[in-house]
Amino acid sequence: MAIIMHVDMDSFFAAVEQRDNPELRGKPVIVGGHRDSKRGVVSTCSYEARKYGVHSAMPIAQAVKLCPHGIFIPGNHKKYAAVSRQIRSVFYEFSPVVEIVSIDEAFLDMTGCEHLYESLEDLGRAIKRRIFETVSLTASVGIGPNKFVAKLASDYRKPDGLVVVRPQEVWDWLAQFPVKKVWGIGQKTAEVLASWQVYTIADLRRCSRETLVRQFGKQGYTLYQLARGIDHSPVEPEAETKSLGRETTFAEDIAAMSKLRQVLADLTAEVGYRLRRHGLWARTITLKLRYDDFTTITRSSSLPEPVNNDDDIFHTAYKLLVDNIGQRPVRLLGVYVSQLTGFGQPSLFSDPRRERLTRLMDELNTRHGRPVLYKGRQLPSDATDR
Ligand code: TTP
Ligand code: MG
Secondary structure, three states, X not given: OOOEEEEEEOOHHHHXXXXXXXXXXXXXXXXXXXXXXXXXXXXXXXXXHHOOOOOOOOEHHHHHHHOOOOEEEOOOHHHHHHHHHHHHHHHHHHOOOEEEEEOOEXXXXXXXXXXHOOOHHHHHHHHHHHHHHHHOOOEEEEEEOOHHHHHHHHHHOOOOOEEEOOHHHHHHHHOOOEHHHOOOOOHHHHHXXXXXXXXXXXXXXXXXXXXXXXXXXXXHHHHHHHHOOOOOOOOOOHHHOOEEEEEEEEEEEEOOHHHHHHHHHHHHHHHHHHHHHOOOEEEEEEEEEEEOOOOEEEEXXXXXXXXXXXXXXXXXXXXXXXXXXXXXXXXXXXXXXXXEEOOOOOOOOOOHHHHHHHHHHHHHHHHHOOOOOOOHXXXXXXXXXX
């Protein structure tokens, strides 16, 4: 039986601020912008601020209304990234199989290591203690037979929580949760389920597999399994990433090169961002094309040096596109990168300003949890006239 641990830091950015400024401790601290910031959004806030209804992704202006006496801080992403690296090094003390999910969160596959600890509770206490010794911050830990259960468990007693769910407890424990907590259930799916009077995981178990598949397709089957606590998804360690990529199927086939170029720019921006987030460089760029008659081709180009800059990936992929497009409309376009290494360097010829710009874009996009800055080539070609 697998043993999966999920670790998630408590109110991460805000906790770092409270750690470094003792006068902020016990106070409602809101990170994301100054209180007069017109366009800022809340990155996170201390648990003291959550009592007032403030939460991540809320406009700062709204947070000011809910919590007028809050302490508003723009935040220091560089510092949080440095703390994140320290926490990661603790994860690797416990297991080599670590999947970094975000700046403050990871899954650790602990299968086979349980005998090193008196109990699973002991294991959880040990990692919490090591994290606290290393960065003086609290984390919440969930331990269960799979990723889905472990993640719910770490969230269950936040902050400073430790929850162990044993295989024989999974069925009863899961029943209470609202369906929104199930991976892949967003607003839309939740609305369909609500129209069936399905609100909790216990309710969801009353839906037959056939009903769920008919309504939601392949995802319906996943829901059926997750409702029963079944999740075989592996913990995917960083170093084993062999390739990554992104593809998109168009609602209508596209023939216009200008439109394909723009889509390609979007795809490469996302692939580049993911590469850099994982600290990886790629030697090989692959373009995938599916034509209107469903013939699919992939064409690759290997570079003399590993790259992870959007521009390098884009120019290589764009050349492949130009060389292979032919006359037929395109149904699917994809970009993949492979031959990944954990180290590389900006090429000798690259412009340091470009590297700085990339870092700035990544930082902003990470802070907002979605792309907020674009390159010109990602805009529709008619938008450049406006
Ligand atoms: P989370 O783990 O989602 O939140 P948290 O650690 O602040 O609080 P919790 O105790 O509930 O885990 O995200 C980690 C950090 O990522 C968070 O401190 C700030 C950043 N973040 C954003 O910048 N924007 C967002 O919308 C979210 C959700 C997080
Ligand atoms: Mg967190």
